[in-house]
Amino acid sequence: MQEIPVTRYPEVLIDRPTHYCPGCQHGIAHRLVAEALTDLGVVERTIAVSSIGCSVFLYNYLNLDTVEAPHGRAPAVATGVKRARPEAIVFTYQGDGDLASIGMAEIIHCANRGERVTVIFVNNTVYGMTGGQMAPTTLLGQKTTTCPGGRCLEREGAPIRMAEIIASLGGTAYCARVAVNTVKNVMRAKKAIRNAFQYQLDGKGFSFVEVLATCPTNWRLSPTAANERVATEMIPYFPLGTFQDCAATEEV
Amino acid sequence: MSERLFLKGNEAIARAAIAAGMRCYFGYPITPQNDIPEFLSTELPKVGGEFVQAESEIAAANMLLGAAACGVRAMTSSSSPGISLMQEAISYMAGSELPGVIVNMNRGGPGLGDIGPSQGDYFQSTRGGGHGDYRTLVLAPGTVQEAYDLTLLAFELAFRYRNPVLLLGDAILGQMKEPVTPRVPQQTTDPEAETWCLTGAVQRPGRVLKSLFLDDGALAEHNTRLAAKYQAMETESRAESFLVDDAQLVVVAYGSIGRIAKSTVRKLRAAGHRVGLVRPITLFPFPTAILRDLALAGKRFLTIEHNLGQMVDDVRLAVRTVTDSAFYGHLPGNLPTPNDFEAPILAALGH
């Protein structure tokens, strides 16, 4: 039987088993980043900023120059990197606890300054690495180890929609929310991530892609059920789409 | 004599940083160091450098971390409350072995304290400052010329040791003006950084600058190497000795307080008292050997600080097998003058 490759394995992606749990979608997000950098031909000028959370080990899977940022500070670290090496393609890869909780100030101001960096924001509505605690993106009613009765609007407030906030800031050139729960969505996510890097390459401003992702382990769901939850619970609250696109705005 | 400029301590540091080849500066407003970002906001871009007013000291220090990872000369500056906020990034920089210069124009505390001078941050500066077990080099200028010269040295040491370097002044040093001869450093770039810094992985595996070591034995190995580095820094220790040879009593004081005490020592000398001064210029590494030798020569010691007593611990450690050090603390909130130190010195002399 003849093997027909449908996609090529990007060289920058290191061929090794990940430490991620079965059904976790970090692997897909990593690959999409790898493909975008490869397609744009910028792998050798890319500097990654990894953050604190499950994806801290980004550097074990992407063969890139990488610096590890303190919790939440990746956008500030990326600012320093980009200012020191303006010719580099710089991106951060952050989870929702890192970016939307402890790192809220850094992400907002990095976007608002219009730093020429790209932020890949993986939102799985929970603190993964530390054991499934409530995140700022945890959905109402969702049970976590620190809101065992379910997140409650009166006590804990509403889940934060980051893409909408980032899109509203002056320095943001491109901002989208995507999911990787279906083939179609993966293809859209791939395009969005590529766009984000392209905008950085073109010096247009800050670019941001929120990737809705699963955490079967901390959701206490099977990989299949977790994937279904993305469609049934997450997307209705975190709508997919492009929230800012300076090129489109210019056309109007 | 080459041309002397009449500069505030803050401005001398900012000018020296540019002379040292600083490419990036990140800061956040706080008194009494605002002259530094204000000067650099106009002057650094003129020489092609990057100035960023960060959203907080937390962000400023992390921007420093990012620029440091790229192997460029970079700096931030602040004062005590802001330096507290920077400790997270400083710890990560020490753990990731990243070179950077951090200026602290120490002000009164605890908490918001005041905007006047203080030496309350000695422990924080010399014991690492943040979480974990690490050291930063700490340089403590006493004059504006020294502030200039030690800024040049700070960048050099940061790259020599791949470690954060603190420049510790206070509100006196930052605000006073003195003539400065602007020296030209031998080196303004660090080509050797190309062997470890982030440039983009061209024809080589990606480099990772990190402080997380989870593999079996990895952290122990890392810390052992760091410990050896801190040990090697001992050769950098510096102090000014003033009239110590025939002194019965050696006053130990650093920074602005050191020079104020110098005036007291001069006055008491003129009155026939055999008193001298050691002014530590590096606080880490501490000039232990100089003090131990003086202790072995039979001197007695009085440590004078603008705090409750912090450096006195290091003085005591230095002389412990021979003698002890008396202590006089002038508490922050009051501006000390040479008169304030007369009675404590006379008391320590046994008068």
Place this chain on the structure above:
Amino acid sequence: MYMDTIIAGFGGQGVMLIGNLLAYAGMHHGLEVTYIPVYGPEMRGGTANCTVVLADEPIGSPIIHTPQSLIIMNGPSLDKFAPRLVDGGVLVLNTSLVPRERIPSPERVRVVEVPANAIADELGNSRMANMVALGAYVAATAVVPLAVVEASLPSVISNHYHHLLPKNAEALRAGAAHVRGA
């Protein structure tokens, strides 16, 4: 050679400016100098002041409690600093605003009276009372030549006001002449 001085007056009387000028003159004359503006809580309470130290060896403290000389531009400053002046110290007093009688134990110090505002008024600009006082101080103490002070004026007066340099020099000379004539 060693001389320290505290220059004090109301905010707006230009005490920081003449402090800087004296320090620049010292530097241009080849001396070691320090200048420190008063800083912190002392700023409140009616006086602005600065301390200048001039010496021919490295200077210790830039902050002085018992100065060897004073330039006093107003009453509250006299009350605050005169008791701290060393015995035999030089007290340059702006008698346009502060009567000599207000000096506590004047016999222990060397009083240099200068009606700085009145002299400045005669020159046509009362805002140059500070320069008159500094001229008097330099004549009384001879810490630096007056010509060096005059030559240092461009260091402290911004380019925008350089048309006023001759007038400021005139005020310095008038203050000095008042002392020499007295």
